[in-house]
Amino acid sequence: MASPTATTPSAPPPPPPPPAACAARYDFLNSKPPPNYVARLGRGAAGFTTRSDIGPAMGRGRGKPPGDDGDGDGGGDEEEKGYDENQKFDEFEGNDAGLFSNAGHDDDDDDREADAVWEGIDRRMDSAPQGLARGAAEAGDREEWESIPEIGDYSLRRNKKRRFESFVPVPDTLLEKARQEQGHVTALDPKSRAAAAGAETPWAQTPVTDLTAVGEGRGTVLSLKLDRLSDSVSGVTIVDPRGYLTNLKSMKITSDAEISDIKKARLLLKSVIQTNPKHPPGWIAAARLEEVAGKLQVAQQLIQRGCEECPTNEDVWLKACRLASPDEAKAVIARGVKEIPNSVKLWLQAAKLETSDLNKSRVLRKGLEHIPDSVRLWKSVVELANEEDARLLLHRAVECCPFHLELWLALARLETYDQAKKVLNKAKEKLPKEPAIWIMAAKLEEANGNTESVNEVIERSIKTLQGKGLGIDREAWLKEAEAAEHAGSVMTCQAIVKNTIGVGVDDEDRKRTWVADAEECKKRGSVETAPAIYAHVLSVFKFKKSIWLKAAQLEKRHGTEESLYILLSKATTYNRHAEVLWLMYAKEKWLAGDVPAAQTILQEAYAYLPNSEEIWLAAFKLEFENNEPERARILLSKARERGGTERVWMKSAIVERELGNVDEERKLLEEEEKINGLRKSRAVLTMARKKNPATPELWLAAVRAELRHRNKKEADALLAKALQECPTSGILWAAAIEMVPRPQRKAKSSDAIKRCDHDPHVIAAVAKLFWHDRKFDKARSWLNRAVTLAPDIGDFWALYYKFELQHGNADTHKDVVQRCVASEPKHGERWQAIAKAVENSHLSIEALLKKAVVALGQDENPNAVDP
Numbered sequence: 005m006a007s008p009t010a011t012t013p014s015a016p017p018p019p020p021p022p023p024a025a026c027a028a029r030y031d032f033l034n035s036k037p038p039p040n041y042v043a044r045l046g047r048g049a050a051g052f053t054t055r056s057d058i059g060p061a062m063g064r065g066r067g068k069p070p071g072d073d074g075d076g077d078g079g080g081d082e083e084e085k086g087y088d089e090n091q092k093f094d095e096f097e098g099n100d101a102g103l104f105s106n107a108g109h110d111d112d113d114d115d116r117e118a119d120a121v122w123e124g125i126d127r128r129m130d131s132a133p134q135g136l137a138r139g140a141a142e143a144g145d146r147e148e149w150e151s152i153p154e155i156g157d158y159s160l161r162r163n164k165k166r167r168f169e170s171f172v173p174v175p176d177t178l179l180e181k182a183r184q185e186q187g188h189v190t191a192l193d194p195k196s197r198a199a200a201a202g203a204e205t206p207w208a209q210t211p212v213t214d215l216t217a218v219g220e221g222r223g224t225v226l227s228l229k230l231d232r233l234s235d236s237v238s239g240v241t242i243v244d245p246r247g248y249l250t251n252l253k254s255m256k257i258t259s260d261a262e263i264s265d266i267k268k269a270r271l272l273l274k275s276v277i278q279t280n281p282k283h284p285p286g287w288i289a290a291a292r293l294e295e296v297a298g299k300l301q302v303a304q305q306l307i308q309r310g311c312e313e314c315p316t317n318e319d320v321w322l323k324a325c326r327l328a329s330p331d332e333a334k335a336v337i338a339r340g341v342k343e344i345p346n347s348v349k350l351w352l353q354a355a356k357l358e359t360s361d362l363n364k365s366r367v368l369r370k371g372l373e374h375i376p377d378s379v380r381l382w383k384s385v386v387e388l389a390n391e392e393d394a395r396l397l398l399h400r401a402v403e404c405c406p407f408h409l410e411l412w413l414a415l416a417r418l419e420t421y422d423q424a425k426k427v428l429n430k431a432k433e434k435l436p437k438e439p440a441i442w443i444m445a446a447k448l449e450e451a452n453g454n455t456e457s458v459n460e461v462i463e464r465s466i467k468t469l470q471g472k473g474l475g476i477d478r479e480a481w482l483k484e485a486e487a488a489e490h491a492g493s494v495m496t497c498q499a500i501v502k503n504t505i506g507v508g509v510d511d512e513d514r515k516r517t518w519v520a521d522a523e524e525c526k527k528r529g530s531v532e533t534a535p536a537i538y539a540h541v542l543s544v545f546k547f548k549k550s551i552w553l554k555a556a557q558l559e560k561r562h563g564t565e566e567s568l569y570i571l572l573s574k575a576t577t578y579n580r581h582a583e584v585l586w587l588m589y590a591k592e593k594w595l596a597g598d599v600p601a602a603q604t605i606l607q608e609a610y611a612y613l614p615n616s617e618e619i620w621l622a623a624f625k626l627e628f629e630n631n632e633p634e635r636a637r638i639l640l641s642k643a644r645e646r647g648g649t650e651r652v653w654m655k656s657a658i659v660e661r662e663l664g665n666v667d668e669e670r671k672l673l674e675e676e677e678k679i680n681g682l683r684k685s686r687a688v689l690t691m692a693r694k695k696n697p698a699t700p701e702l703w704l705a706a707v708r709a710e711l712r713h714r715n716k717k718e719a720d721a722l723l724a725k726a727l728q729e730c731p732t733s734g735i736l737w738a739a740a741i742e743m744v745p746r747p748q749r750k751a752k753s754s755d756a757i758k759r760c761d762h763d764p765h766v767i768a769a770v771a772k773l774f775w776h777d778r779k780f781d782k783a784r785s786w787l788n789r790a791v792t793l794a795p796d797i798g799d800f801w802a803l804y805y806k807f808e809l810q811h812g813n814a815d816t817h818k819d820v821v822q823r824c825v826a827s828e829p830k831h832g833e834r835w836q837a838i839a840k841a842v843e844n845s846h847l848s849i850e851a852l853l854k855k856a857v858v859a860l861g862q863d864e865n866p867n868a869v870d871p
Contacts, residue, residue, distance in 0.1 A: 266293065266296070266297050269293050270290075270293060270294075273286060273289055273290040273293060274290070276289075276290075277290055277306075277309075277310075277313075281313045282313060282314060283314075284310065284314040284317035284319055284320045285319075286310075287306060287307060287309065287310025287313065287314065287320055287323075288307070288310065288319060288320060288323050290306045290310075291303040291304075291306045291307040291310065291323055291324075291327060292323075294306060295327065300327065303327055304324075304327050304328065307320065307323050307324040307327055308324065310323075310324070311324050311336075311339070311340075315343040315344075316343060316344055317344075318340070318344055318347040318349050318350050321336065321337065321339070321340030321343070321344070321347075321350055322340075322349060322350070322353060324336050324340070325337045325340070325353055325357075333357055334354075334357050337350060337353055337354045337357060338354070341354060341371075345374040345375075346374055346375050348371070348375060348378045348380055348381060351367065351368065351370075351371030351374075351375070351378075351381060352368075352371075352380065352381070352384065354367045354371075355367040355368050355371075355384065361388045364388055365385055365388045365389065368381055368384050368385040368388070369385060372385065376404040377404050377405055379401075379405050379408050379410075379411065382397070382398075382401040382404070382405065382411065383410075383411075385397060386398060386401070386414070391418060394414075394418060395415065395418045395419065398411060398414055398415040398418065399415065401415075402415055402427075402430075402431075406434045407434060407435065409431075409435060409438055409440055409441070412427065412428070412430075412431035412434075412435070412441070413431075413440065413441075413444055415427050416428050416431070416444055416448070421448065421452050424448055425445070425448070428441055428444060428445050428448070436468075436472055437469065437472055437474050439465065439469060439474075439481070439484070440484075442461060442462065442464075442465030442468075442469075443462075443465075443484055443488065443496065443500070445461050445465075446458045446461040446462050446465075446493070446496045446499060446500075447488065447491070447493045447496050449461055450493050450495045450496050451493070455495055458495045458496055458499050459495075459499040459502065459503070461499075462496070462499040462500055462502075462503050463499075463503050466503050466504065476504060476507045476508075478504055478505070478507045478508050478509070481500055481504040481507075482500075482501070482504065482505070482521065482525075482533070484500055485497045485498075485500040485501050485504075485530075485533050485536070486525065486528070486530045486533050488500065489530055489532040489533050490530075494532050497532055497533055497536060498532070498536040498539075501533060501536040501537055501540060502536070502540055505518060505521070505537060505540050506540075514541075514544065515541065515545055515548070515551075518537055518540070518541045519541065519551065519554070521537050522534045522537040522538050522541070522554075522558075525537065526558065531558075531562040531563075534558060535555065535558055535559065535562075535563065535567075538551065538554065538555040538558065539555075541555075542555060542574075546578045547578055547579060549575075549579050549582045549584070549585065552571075552574075552575040552578075552579060552582075552585060553584070553585070553588075555571055556568065556571055556572055556575065556585075556588060559571050560592075565592075565596060568592060569589075569592070569593075572585065572588060572589040572592065573589070575589075576589055576605075576608075576609075580612040581612055581613060583609070583613050583616050583618050583619055586605060586606070586608075586609040586612075586613070586619065587609075587618060587619070587622055589605050590602040590605040590606050590609070590622060590626070591622075593605060594626060599626065599630055602626055603623075603626065606619060606622060606623045606626065610623075614646070615646055617643065617649060617651065617652065620639060620640075620642070620643040620646075620652070621643070621651070621652070621655065623639050624636045624639045624640055624643070624655060627639060628659065633659060633662070633663055636659055637656075637659055640652060640655055640656045640659065641656075644656065650676065653672060653673070653676040656672050657669045657672045657673055657676075660672060661842060662842075685706075685709045686706070686709070689702060689705055689706040689709065690706075693706065697729050698729060698730060699730075700726065700730045700733035700735055700736050701735070703722065703723075703725075703726030703729065703730065703733075703736060704726070704735055704736060704739060706722050706726075707719045707722045707723050707726065707739065710722060719743070720743065723736065723739060723740055723743065727740065731759055732759055732760050732763075733760070734756075734760050734763025734764065734765035734766045735765045737752075737755075737756035737759060737760060737763070737765070737766050737769070738756070738763075738765040738766055738768065738769040740752055740756070741753050741756060741766075741769040741770070741773065742769060742772075746776075749773055750773070753766075753769065753770045753773055756769070756770070757770065762793065763793075764790045764791075764793040764794035764797065764800060767786055767789050767790040767793065768786075768787065768790040768799075768800050768803060770786055771783050771786035771787040771789075771790060771803075771807075772803070774786060775807060780807075780811045783807060783811075784807065784808075784811075784812075787800070787803060787804040787807055788804070790803075790804070791804055791823070791824075791827075795823075795827035795829065796827065796828075796829050796830055796831050797829060797831050797832045797835070798824075798829035798830070798831065798832040798834070798835025798836075798839070798852070798853070798856060799832035799833060799834050799835050799856070800832070801820070801823075801824040801827070801829055801835075801853060801856075802832075802834065802835065802853060802856035802857050802859075802860060803860065804820055805817070805820045805821065805824070805853055805854075805857055806857045806860060808820050809857065821850055821853065824849060824850070824853050825848075825849045825850060828849060829849070834856055834859055834860065835852070835856055837859075838852055838855050838856050838859060839852055
């Protein structure tokens with residue numbers, strides 16, 4: 005126990021040392037620090053001092069008597085007066101050793117006893133490790149010694165290390181990299197079921213679903229299911245490869261994000277139904293959420309509470325019925341209709357739950373007892389009834405719902421003709437502004453054979469509706485006409501078109517608007533409405549040939565032969581001078597096999613179109629195709645007398661050739677040439693060149709016409725002018741090369757090649773020039789080039805083959821023939837003349853080629869005299 009002197013708090017503190025003494029005390033800073041001294045230890049430095057650094061504390065007492073300064077010299081009083089700078093530094097207590105040294109205290113028995121105890125403890129601690137080590141050494145069991153675990157690191161280094169640890173936010177780049185490595189996918193396949201996740205999650209602002217987790221879950225399910233489906237004995241899989249992927253795609257995989265969405269939605273909906281329990285959408289949404297989450301029982305409990313809280317809301321009862329099991333659904337819907345007996349939806353749902361038509365009808369009739377004016381219930385119960393019961397039900401339905409059009413029309417369809425008229429009259433009284441009732445009346449008249457009354461009913465309906473202030477919508481009535489056509493009421497369709505097509509159309513726009521309406525109906529497949537529109541248009545525009553043609557084409561495609569003949573007869577009656585209508589009428593009769601009628605039509609056409617070449621040629625063709633060559637010859641003779649053109653003369657020559665009268669054919673051609681002569685040819689060709697100055701064929705025809713009449717100078721002048729108008733025409737340059745004298749051909753061919761080096765006619769002309777000069781290799785090369793550029797022109801093949809016949813061998817002959825047969829030429833002046841000949845009509849290409857070589861004649865011979 006400490007002395008009272010040392011523990012009394014009221015003892016006065018020692019007086020402070022004088023300033024001189026303080027200055028002497030701080031001189032220890034310049035001296036050498038003691039061993040194991042750690043600077044700033046008292047202010048929290050990391051260093052520390054252990055007992056091993058300072059040794060045991062046995063050399064000092066627990067206290068010193070007053071005046072003892074530690075060295076037994078009794079210098080305590082002198083310390084108050086001054087500080088001895090030579091005194092020894094206290095290694096254990098430092099400069100604070102004399103803090104309480106001046107405080108007087110007396111040791112009693114308790115203090116001494118305590119000191120003795122502490123000294124014993126110190127001795128025990130100093131001797132304990134040595135004893136253990138000695139005992140271990142004496143035991144000699146080194147393995148047991150080494151097996152002793154090392155003491156843990158309880159030093160201050162660990163605390164120091166922790167003190168320097170720091171925590172900072174992770175950079176965004178690191179987060180982005182981690183997200184990419186994890187494959188956070190947010191894109192959805194629009195065909196997948198997950199694409200409709202927005203309909204399952206009732207909250208728009210929810211986190212984006214991590215589809216990587218969905219993919220991992222789906223992969224796990226796939227592996228498990230494949231393992232389950234595999235045969236454990238044979239190892240052969242029993243998976244349906246067609247339906248498995250479809251079933252897997254429809255599987256519901258709930259990811260962490262979706263679970264989070266469901267939890268959020270559950271909390272929000274819980275708040276909704278708690279704060280406002282009378283709000284039906286809240287209960288429905290909560291039940292829907294639990295249903296989506298797979299907790300059907302919880303959903304049923306929620307919607308049951310919703311029914312209790314909102315018993316007058318039909319949507320809640322419908323939801324409860326849907327969530328209930330099939331056995332409980334009827335009980336739920338029964339409670340619902342008991343709470344809301346005037347709910348049409350509940351009665352319809354109750355009827356759906358029944359399996360037999362009889363029970364469904366009973367439920368619906370029970371509903372009609374509570375809601376007699378429900379049109380939906382009446383329609384449903386009528387659909388389940390037979391014809392007789394349906395008629396009785398509809399009678400009651402129109403009494404309960406007199407302003408519903410469909411019920412009146414349905415009743416009229418089931419009644420007899422007389423009763424249907426009465427029903428429609430009653431319907432007109434209840435619904436005086438309904439056009440459908442009048443249209444139904446017209447259909448009724450048409451169905452019972454009263455065709456004359458159909459137009460009267462529609463006409464009276466238009467007047468009645470207009471009298472009641474109802475505007476006539478032309479487009480709507482045309483749609484009704486199309487509907488009547490599709491229903492099989494063609495006359496009603498025609499009557500509607502006739503009485504409504506002109507409503508609201510200006511006079512100047514009538515033709516364009518009506519034709520457009522007809523074309524639109526034709527595109528929609530209304531093949532009776534479109535002719536009805538054309539019939540009305542033609543009643544107004546009787547002399548428009550184009551409209552008659554459109555109507556005739558429509559009748560030809562979708563109508564009957566009789567209707568087409570009637571239409572064409574009217575067309576030729578109103579358009580006597582439209583030869584195309586006469587020709588079409590005659591052709592249709594001829595195609596139908598009625599040749600006398602076609603002849604009669606053409607004879608009638610002669611009276612109105614005596615100078616029409618088309619009519620004469622059509623009559624000629626009709627007689628000629630029906631093996632009447634004499635009558636055909638007479639018709640052509642009359643046509644020539646009326647100033648027939650070259651076409652008539654050509655047809656006349658063809659007739660003579662077919663009959664085998666070659667002399668008569670040549671006579672006709674010579675006569676035609678004499679009649680028309682060079683003068684006529686010049687006039688025609690001059691007019692043609694004025695209208696088509698860039699057509700080289702016209703220029704070449706004019707040049708050849710002059711050459712036939714031996715006008716060489718005129719031909720040269722025309723050719724020079726032709727080359728000015730058509731400087732790149734190959735046929736003109738080829739003619740120029742052949743027409744110039746032989747010494748000038750080389751220069752002319754050079755000019756031609758500069759102008760058109762890839763034209764086959766120029767290439768062939770140059771080849772003939774090389775042939776004349778006996779440069780056979782060049783001639784062969786240029787001829788091959790000509791047939792390569794224009795393999796379809798047979799004249800070049802004939803020239804090439806003739807060259808090989810004279811200067812080639814059997815292989816080259818065969819090669820040219822094979823290439824010509826493969827090319828199948830069809831053009832060329834000489835080639836066509838040979839191929840079109842009657843005697844050559846069945847010859848092969850090889851035979852035609854040989855004939856063409858013979859027909860080349862002296863003018864293609866390289867040894868021929870220059871022109």
